[in-house]
Amino acid sequence: MSGYAGQSIWKSLGRAAFLSVAVSFVLFPILWLALGSVKTRNGALAVPPEFIFQPDFTAYTRIFTQGFLGSFQTSLTIALTNVVLTMVLGVPAAYALTRMTGKVQENLSFWLLSVRMAPLFAVIIPLYVLFRGIGLLDTPIAVALAHLTLTLPMAIWMLVTYFRSIPIDLDQAALLDGATRLQVLWIVILPIARPMLASVGIIVFIFSWNEFLLAFILTSRDAQTVPVAVASMAGTMSFDWPLIAAVSIVSMIPALLFVGVAQRHIVSGLGAGAVK
Amino acid sequence: MVAIRLQDIRKSYGPVEVIKGVSFEAEQGEFVVFVGPSGCGKSTILRMIAGLEKPDSGEIYFGDDRYTDVPPGKREIGMVFQSYALYPHMSVADNMTVSLRLAGVPKTDRRKRAVEVARMLKLDELLDRKPAELSGGQRQRVAIGRAIVRDPKAFLFDEPLSNLDAALRVETRLEISRLHQQINTTMIYVTHDQTEAMTMADRIVLLDAGQVVQQGTPLELYRNPANLFVATFLGSPKMNVLDVAAVSRDGTTAQLTMAGASHVSVTLPSPETADPKSIGVRPEDTRIVPEGEGVLSGTIISAEHLGSEVLVHTETAAGQIIAKMPPDFSAHAGDTVWVGFNVARAHLFDADGLTINNHARQ
Numbered sequence: 025m026s027g028y029a030g031q032s033i034w035k036s037l038g039r040a041a042f043l044s045v046a047v048s049f050v051l052f053p054i055l056w057l058a059l060g061s062v063k064t065r066n067g068a069l070a071v072p073p074e075f076i077f078q079p080d081f082t083a084y085t086r087i088f089t090q091g092f093l094g095s096f097q098t099s100l101t102i103a104l105t106n107v108v109l110t111m112v113l114g115v116p117a118a119y120a121l122t123r124m125t126g127k128v129q130e131n132l133s134f135w136l137l138s139v140r141m142a143p144l145f146a147v148i149i150p151l152y153v154l155f156r157g158i159g160l161l162d163t164p165i166a167v168a169l170a171h172l173t174l175t176l177p178m179a180i181w182m183l184v185t186y187f188r189s190i191p192i193d194l195d196q197a198a199l200l201d202g203a204t205r206l207q208v209l210w211i212v213i214l215p216i217a218r219p220m221l222a223s224v225g226i227i228v229f230i231f232s233w234n235e236f237l238l239a240f241i242l243t244s245r246d247a248q249t250v251p252v253a254v255a256s257m258a259g260t261m262s263f264d265w266p267l268i269a270a271v272s273i274v275s276m277i278p279a280l281l282f283v284g285v286a287q288r289h290i291v292s293g294l295g296a297g298a299v300k
Numbered sequence: 301m302v303a304i305r306l307q308d309i310r311k312s313y314g315p316v317e318v319i320k321g322v323s324f325e326a327e328q329g330e331f332v333v334f335v336g337p338s339g340c341g342k343s344t345i346l347r348m349i350a351g352l353e354k355p356d357s358g359e360i361y362f363g364d365d366r367y368t369d370v371p372p373g374k375r376e377i378g379m380v381f382q383s384y385a386l387y388p389h390m391s392v393a394d395n396m397t398v399s400l401r402l403a404g405v406p407k408t409d410r411r412k413r414a415v416e417v418a419r420m421l422k423l424d425e426l427l428d429r430k431p432a433e434l435s436g437g438q439r440q441r442v443a444i445g446r447a448i449v450r451d452p453k454a455f456l457f458d459e460p461l462s463n464l465d466a467a468l469r470v471e472t473r474l475e476i477s478r479l480h481q482q483i484n485t486t487m488i489y490v491t492h493d494q495t496e497a498m499t500m501a502d503r504i505v506l507l508d509a510g511q512v513v514q515q516g517t518p519l520e521l522y523r524n525p526a527n528l529f530v531a532t533f534l535g536s537p538k539m540n541v542l543d544v545a546a547v548s549r550d551g552t553t554a555q556l557t558m559a560g561a562s563h564v565s566v567t568l569p570s571p572e573t574a575d576p577k578s579i580g581v582r583p584e585d586t587r588i589v590p591e592g593e594g595v596l597s598g599t600i601i602s603a604e605h606l607g608s609e610v611l612v613h614t615e616t617a618a619g620q621i622i623a624k625m626p627p628d629f630s631a632h633a634g635d636t637v638w639v640g641f642n643v644a645r646a647h648l649f650d651a652d653g654l655t656i657n658n659h660a661r662q
């Protein structure tokens with residue numbers, strides 16, 4: 025009896041230790057960033073690091089005064105535009121791919137997947153030339169469209185997998201009830217697929233919010249996103265660590281909020297009871 | 301009045317022709333059961349009536365109107381799927397009234413109709429539940445309710461009982477029959493279960509390999525099967541079928557012999573009738589009899605005591621034979637017994653398996 029209890033204590037201790045290490049591994053950089061954002065420029069780079077200091081919040085006020093709000097606005101516009109476009113185009117495409125059969129659908133599915141196989145560098149230069157040609161360089165819409173080329177195939181593939189798991193009997197029952205294809209999608213499929221729509225939304229938003237390379241190449245001044253703006257602060261002459269840290273901390277907030285809202289729709293077991 | 305008429309319907313999937321020219325009529329208010337082994341095309345025919353599949357050729361009429369190309373939503377058909385196909389995110393009431401919602405019926409009227417139908421199906425307590433919170437039988441009733449709500453021209457049932465347990469299946473079977481009497485709408489019901497077909501149908505349409513083999517009332521098919529397939533498909537336990545050879549013929553009387561048996565004398569419809577090649581006897585026309593009175597001797601393999609009767613399975617030189625005996629009959633595996641037939645009610649088949657003799661209604 026005692027042996028059993030002892031074993032269980034060691035087991036939970038071991039588990040606690042492992043989890044602590046794992047959690048601190050993830051959280052330490054964020055903690056470091058948070059501490060750095062409330063230090064002075066010299067204090068942030070002091071060796072050994074200071075753990076007891078007078079917090080200084082001026083870096084956060086400088087986000088407003090030094091024009092970072094524009095980057096936040098741009099990032100938000102790009103990410104939300106991308107989410108909306110991905111959904112508006114991806115949902116009907118995925119639905120059509122699962123409910124219509126034939127050679128065209130098969131080939132189309134593979135073609136979509138193959139877009140994901142191409143390295144990013146293969147699309148950047150053509151996109152740059154294209155956007156320069158139509159005068160979209162350094163605009164949020166250019167970055168959003170560039171992101172769309174990557175997020176749309178991914179979203180379609182995720183949705184195809186999910187839509188396929190929804191029994192086709194439901195579509196047919198709705199068709200017999202007098203629904204059009206679009207109404208089937210709207211009334212039956214989308215409400216059932218809400219968890220997957222939320223997941224896709226989160227993934228697409230976070231991708232767009234964090235994406236650096238495309239945003240860096242396709243923008244120069246007016247449409248800089250937060251990651252690009254942060255990177256451009258790491259200049260050769262000065263290195264404003266508290267400001268970089270403060271922007272990074274604040275940049276987590278919209279993504280966290282978006283995930284928080286979207287996550288509430290991810291409830292399992294919604295599909296239960298449709299068909300036995 | 302003819303409610304639904306199919307005219308030489310054909311359908312292929314790729315190179316495989318699954319429906320090979322099916323024609324059939326259902327009268328207004330008739331309960332028609334399509335029955336056949338799995339893969340015979342019965343569900344495909346039902347789905348073509350619903351408009352969920354298009355026939356390659358042939359026509360579908362509802363009344364006098366051609367409906368072959370009318371989309372499913374405009375056919376005013378209520379269909380109950382094998383899987384129920386309830387919308388999981390909607391309440392029972394919403395599930396039942398989607399068709400009304402799509403037709404633009406106001407919410408209060410929809411609710412009223414849902415309550416009306418729910419009362420009929422004893423679902424009134426469950427109107428606000430989600431399908432996941434219902435038992436299999438309740439889900440089945442919601443699916444039926446959804447079909448009733450829109451007051452359809454005809455009901456289509458696609459194996460609606462196959463997901464239910466045995467007791468519930470009998471209960472639901474009776475309920476569907478009762479419903480049919482109550483609302484008197486044409487119903488077309490697909491099943492592979494011959495018991496469902498026998499108990500529910502006004503008329504059975506027996507299908508095999510994409511073709512109608514025979515149609516008629518359950519008793520017509522049971523008593524006068526057109527061929528061996530119909531004879532063995534309907535009836536439980538199955539008809540005993542034994543290979544025979546005619547040893548002598550005198551006009552319409554033939555002496556038949558079978559492996560390990562004395563002769564059996566049968567009457568043929570006319571002197572020109574071909575010689576029977578097999579004989580079929582239903583278990584209820586088969587008896588375990590005292591030695592000397594029977595036709596064949598055999599060994600009992602098992603005796604199933606069902607309470608109301610005993611099914612005696614016997615191995616004979618001519619093959620396995622099942623006899624239906626009274627409940628007090630005592631039989632033990634391994635016993636040697638004699639098997640006798642009520643030859644007057646035997647079915648005779650020619651070399652192609654077609655029935656030679658017909659029985660008058662008895």
